[in-house]
């Protein structure tokens with residue numbers, strides 16, 4: 001499997017602080033079944049800007065450390081870019097790092113509480129540059145939860161979506177969990193990522209969350225999200241996008257005793 005979204009480059013953002021910590025996160029993700037892991041540090045416009053050169057150098061350092069430590073997972077460079085109006089211009093100037101440095105896909109993050117007015121324009125301008133925007137963890141934005149039809153509009157226009165698979169455990173609350181399930185069921189999600197910032201307290205979170213999603217969408221669809229789509233993305237291939245999506249209604253009916261996440265896993 002391929003984890004499209006992690007913060008494993010030491011000291012570059014709010015993720016891992018040391019190479020040792022990076023290796024521990026890698027071991028945990030590898031244990032969950034990830035053989036390829038994209039390092040996607042936060043990139044912000046402004047004084048804390050992180051250049052592609054810095055990211056590439058750090059990814060190389062972690063790759064070598066992992067190799068020496070006997071960790072076989074493949075580590076690829078990338079970035080998680082907080083949206084700003086001049087994104088396409090920066091990309092043209094070589095200031096933003098695409099996923100896998102393959103020059104085709106850019107992971108984009110939105111503010112948590114509001115959808116900026118320039119989002120559609122930025123997505124469009126990136127596409128004009130031949131770049132497919134991938135929206136990071138759509139289920140976690142409160143703004144998008146309230147305006148879910150925006151996600152559908154973007155999907156129809158060819159924007160792709162990366163789910164934070166840990167959302168299904170309820171770790172970000174009930175709304176992101178609900179929204180995650182709704183989007184998974186509608187086929188709008190193309191990729192999975194852990195958004196790992198540090199070693200998580202339980203070894204089981206990843207395995208159980210992935211298993212939960214596999215049960216929800218079926219084996220074939222799961223394989224597309226965890227293996228086929230990200231592999232093709234890294235290789236710079238075009239993924240079929242812009243389908244005729246629609247989001248199902250939010251589940252309103254609940255059983256008397258709510259089925260908990262762990263019950264679900266146990267089947």
Ligand SMILES: [Fe+2]
Pocket residue numbers: 005006007080136195
């Ligand atoms: Fe992230």
